[in-house]
Amino acid sequence: MRDILIEYINWGQQLELALRSSRTANLIKLEPVDGVVFTGMGGSGIVGDVVAEYLEEVTEVPVAVVKSYRLPRYVRKGWLTVAISYSGNTLETIYAVREAVRRGATVAAISSGGRLLEVARELHLPYVAIEAGLLPRVAFPSLLAGTSAVLRDLLGVDLGLSKGLRVLEDVDGALKLSERLAAFLTGGVPVFVATEELYPLALRAKNEFNENSKVVCKVEVIPEWGHNDIVGWEGSRRGFKVVVFRYGGNSLTDFAARYIAELGHEVEVVDVDRGSYIESILYGSWVVGLASVILGRSLGVDPSETRSIVAYKEFLANLLPP
Numbered sequence: 001m002r003d004i005l006i007e008y009i010n011w012g013q014q015l016e017l018a019l020r021s022s023r024t025a026n027l028i029k030l031e032p033v034d035g036v037v038f039t040g041m042g043g044s045g046i047v048g049d050v051v052a053e054y055l056e057e058v059t060e061v062p063v064a065v066v067k068s069y070r071l072p073r074y075v076r077k078g079w080l081t082v083a084i085s086y087s088g089n090t091l092e093t094i095y096a097v098r099e100a101v102r103r104g105a106t107v108a109a110i111s112s113g114g115r116l117l118e119v120a121r122e123l124h125l126p127y128v129a130i131e132a133g134l135l136p137r138v139a140f141p142s143l144l145a146g147t148s149a150v151l152r153d154l155l156g157v158d159l160g161l162s163k164g165l166r167v168l169e170d171v172d173g174a175l176k177l178s179e180r181l182a183a184f185l186t187g188g189v190p191v192f193v194a195t196e197e198l199y200p201l202a203l204r205a206k207n208e209f210n211e212n213s214k215v216v217c218k219v220e221v222i223p224e225w226g227h228n229d230i231v232g233w234e235g236s237r238r239g240f241k242v243v244v245f246r247y248g249g250n251s252l253t254d255f256a257a258r259y260i261a262e263l264g265h266e267v268e269v270v271d272v273d274r275g276s277y278i279e280s281i282l283y284g285s286w287v288v289g290l291a292s293v294i295l296g297r298s299l300g301v302d303p304s305e306t307r308s309i310v311a312y313k314e315f316l317a318n319l320l321p322p
């Protein structure tokens, strides 16, 4: 069994190395863009969610996230498509890239190899080649650093990722919090609740517990939460373990935590605030990654293997000609 706990523990070193080595090849001078679309799936696609949320706060350009082989009609010449795939062989991402190229959009790629890097090299697209050899979900710091390089070099946007190194230093603190979280989640269906801005973290948490612990999870997003999910909690069904992510003083988050607890459900509030948005997302992602491996081990599963994703990808390969 591959020990991915140690690979998560080493995120600080991974990020440091990636920040030093991430360089955009085939760099071009880009005119102001009409919009930016991030395309990628799973452990790579989540980077698009994080960065899109950040860009929506700091730029006025329309930003979209696509997790599909289909590209929205509005993506065309004048748009920047940022394709993220750790393996470089994810069919949905390759299809979206091909379509973006066909429509004359600018395409940039972040990958450790595979078809995506081949296409980028063949077509002289801007790309960042990142270190291979990790599982995509474990390579989150590298994928984020690669994407950060593309944003800096093509759009002049600084994610402030180097500050993130600081939050990955306290391994003991993160492990302690992760062990507590894994213990809390044992024996129940994890439900991750967050405000919109922390949605990428709640989604990341769901994905991590799906893949590393092999458990079904749910995500609820505030404020939409207050218009439907909230009613579900009134019901008699039990057995949920509710994690509410907190970032800064947010009274809606506190209301949700209190309300669900008052209805008799088990709730744990996890404060991920570490200063900036990126630092907080990075720290929260670190903790849920560690916790999901710890929970997986305690459930007797191999956190590193994801045979169902392999089965899905094989099926898809028969549907979509390469």
Ligand code: F6R
Binding pocket: 041, 042, 043, 044, 045, 084, 085, 086, 087, 088, 089, 090, 093, 135, 136, 137, 138, 211, 306, 309
């Ligand atoms: C595996 C994982 C998956 C992959 C997804 C897409 O660690 O996290 O969710 O990320 O199947 O593959 P890539 O990332 O290679 O494009």
